Amino acid sequence: MEGMSTSQEGTQTNSVIGAEHIEWVQNLTSRARTAMNSVLEGKDEAVGLSLIALLAGGHVLLEDVPGVGKTLLARAMGKVVDGSVRRIQFTPDLLPTDVVGVNLFNQETRHFEFRQGPVFANIVIADEINRASPKTQSAMLECMAEGQATIDGQTYPMPTPFIVVATQNPIDMEGTYALPEAQRDRFLTRISLGYPATSDEVDLLDNQIQNDPLETAAAVTNLEQITQARTIVRHVSASRQLREYIVAILHATRNDQAILLGSSPRGGVHLLRAAKARAALSGRTFVTPDDVQALAPYILAHRIIPRDGDDADLAADLIGRVLSRVPVSANQ
Template sequence: MHSDTLPSYPLWDEPQSILSRMIDNIERVILGKRETIEAVLASLLAGGHVLLEDVPGVGKTQLVRSLAKTVDCSYSRIQFTPDLLPSDVTGVSVYHQRTGQFEFRPGPIFAQLVLADELNRTTPKTQAALLEAMEEGQVTADGETRRLPYPFMLLATQNPVDQEGTYGLPEAQLDRFLMRVGLGYPGLRQEIEMLNRLSDPSPLDRLKPVVLQEELVQLQRLVRRVHADEAILRYVVEISSGTRDHKDLLLGASPRASAALLTAAKARAFMNGRSYCIPDDVKGFSEPVLAHRLVLSPEARLSGIRSDELLQHIVSKIPVPGMRRAAGS
């Protein structure tokens, strides 16, 4: 569908302009959360999925809708409820009496940007319907495998699991999210500005796409070309290995997590205008990429230890490597 020819513009000039337009566009709706916006955009550039976890009412859904309006891609929303069935997500075959044949009607998962709203309010069986889509970009229904549109990104919102009426996401599904990020409450000035806007038409309704689908695909290809020195690869693996034998963890970071951390680091380097990774790219995304994949021991949970704090401690103990720049950088 898309040509493999890379764009002729300078590697970092035009992409940086596109990324700035995307961030500025989203910030017209989401105030004072640039770090979270950049993490979500990095996930998009890396071809990964995002779990937005926070309390209700802080703008998780608004952020996803703003991203969908910023990128000229197809978009759908799935409201997850306790009675939602897997076929409500993936699609269903309908029998036509006149033709005597079954016709497959694609579900809402067949879009390029998919909002899985309040994912943890549905049953594990329905949650599992997303696993194949997230990992392989395809859906198998009625014995037939169908490819999802490309590029494909799932953005799921989740309320804290200690709230009533929620189901914890299984480890296999958490491991398929490139990042878990939160928004948090807005600052005083941002919340006042939000209240001032209530008398005007919603900024979300006025958003227009600022990046084409073809441009997004090219940006994703450029991210894959970012160079990672051997020292960076070793640093990534040492961080993951440090979680696997820690006394307070039952489950550490998987090899998939290592690959995710490297991909996210490349996206961070790209967004900062570099064609090569530095250790700060790895450290900067270690928490959103790895923390949600860790499983604490019962003793650690009883002691009130949090996975993000434990990960920070592990990363702080690993020597930051020296490195060489990529040739020609």
Template sequence: MTAHPIGSTTEPSVPAMNGQEFADATEAIVTNIERVIEGKTAIVRLALSVLLAEGHLLIEDVPGVGKTMLAKAMATSIDCTVRRIQFTPDLLPSDVTGVSVFNQDTHEFSFKPGAVFANIVVGDEINRASPKTQSALLECMEERQVTVDGRTYPLSTPFMVMATQNPIEMEGTYPLPEAQRDRFTARVAIGYPDARAELAMLDAHGASNPMEDLRPVVDDSTIRRMIGLVRSVHVADTIKEYAVALVTATRQAPDLRLGASPRAGLQLLRTARAVAAFDGRDFVLPDDLQALAVPVLAHRVISTSDAQLARRTTDAIIADIVHRLPVNASRGRDRR
């Protein structure tokens, strides 16, 4: 298979970013998003951490809590290419990845890129598309490339899929297969705002849509520099061992019939690096892994029938594993 230069997997050379620049950029993005998402700082920080960890985010919650608005606000805050895909039962895989079209003038086939050729792809109500269309994202999300008619087209950096879905309504939906869920770095639920945040939302959103006034605060070059800094965050051997222990514990838990994959452990560490950078550290702590265990691992595992009958959620099971698993006494401070 040959590569075609629709996107580029070769990252442009950009100057390194220092800690203060990183802090300023993250603060600007979070503040900008919070202009439209009230009282959800932790969720916004996690969403940005997933982007900087070069991962993908699944936003799963009931209707009306701001799932799509969070995805759109994140995309709007960064001056890069953004495409939105409204997943519907009649959406075709070629609408996502692209299609080869015969050119009458040249008598050759030319590739017409699909909606996935963007830095940030917002997939709205992803579980409403057929499994065939959902599977079109598998290669894109894992390998950051698209293969059509035997040719491979690389995707640009940064690349992130932010998908939303409603876990309550099952009519006319197709549950995401495990292979698809495992490609999402983290799953978040926004939840209802508290009374003060909801009152502020009524004031801000009552007369106009604040999304109309939202403007980018950083560009794609800045995001690539931020990703470079996150990659440089140190992970001690003891932290890696703790991450492996967490993932292994999910495979041995009596309440789970399917544990977390090796990919889960890798993405847990990547996201932990981003969280550490957010906190101004150049090394990862066990606390980072513990805080991320539920959003990164819970959507990848499957509980047993007995656990489901007992109404034990995978979130609760993962939280219990984190609580019971001992942490190495070094606490990850043997930085070098």
């Protein structure tokens, strides 16, 4: 997209974006949403949230019981974006070098050469990430947090854009490890797919019993367009009052007696980025409190720990209670 101008004021960069930029982002994501919905039955909300994460530049954690379409959603996103896609099946015996790569000695050149692991891709599908050992998960953490991997003291950057779409089964299932708080905090959003509605499940049996739905899915956008869309989304405006509202929500999670550990400041950064993406998808150049309220349970719930146990549904309910208590200013 052309026509965006920037100017420097203090420490913030302001960019003029118009209706044509927002419309372009809407058209791009609409094509991607339609393509992904053709693969998944009745999962439009999850598809929308995953696209918001893609535009906001954040990683996605898909958490639910086996067989509800977590991996299918991750693969569908990889299909519609014309970039490199790698899938890593996490198992208890997976080693960090199986993820990031290893230095191998070349007998001809008499030098060590780095062989990249599958994590070096634009979209990385980390399947059943909580089945890997904490040591392997820590290798993923550097890639997600810093956009780089360090092997034998040498740092290798991830490609751009880089997004991890991870799936995990509930932690009380056999053979799973709970993700550490530091790693969960790196995911922009946690999405639970749930079981499909009866009519959708009937359609699923009809459409997928003989055919692989991914076979008909095709790329509808490319890496350059995703990068441009992210730039537009980043410059959607958010007033100071709106940012103060987000901070008030974060503080409320830290002062709630029912919450043992409140949201990190990173939770606020991710919430604002996601709210900007939602505003753009809604055809606006500015963020409203509705954007924040609609996304807060998906962005903040996995960052808090309830006193009564680390339960996803309870955490989402607690975020809902926090939202009901934090006042919204009329001029936001």
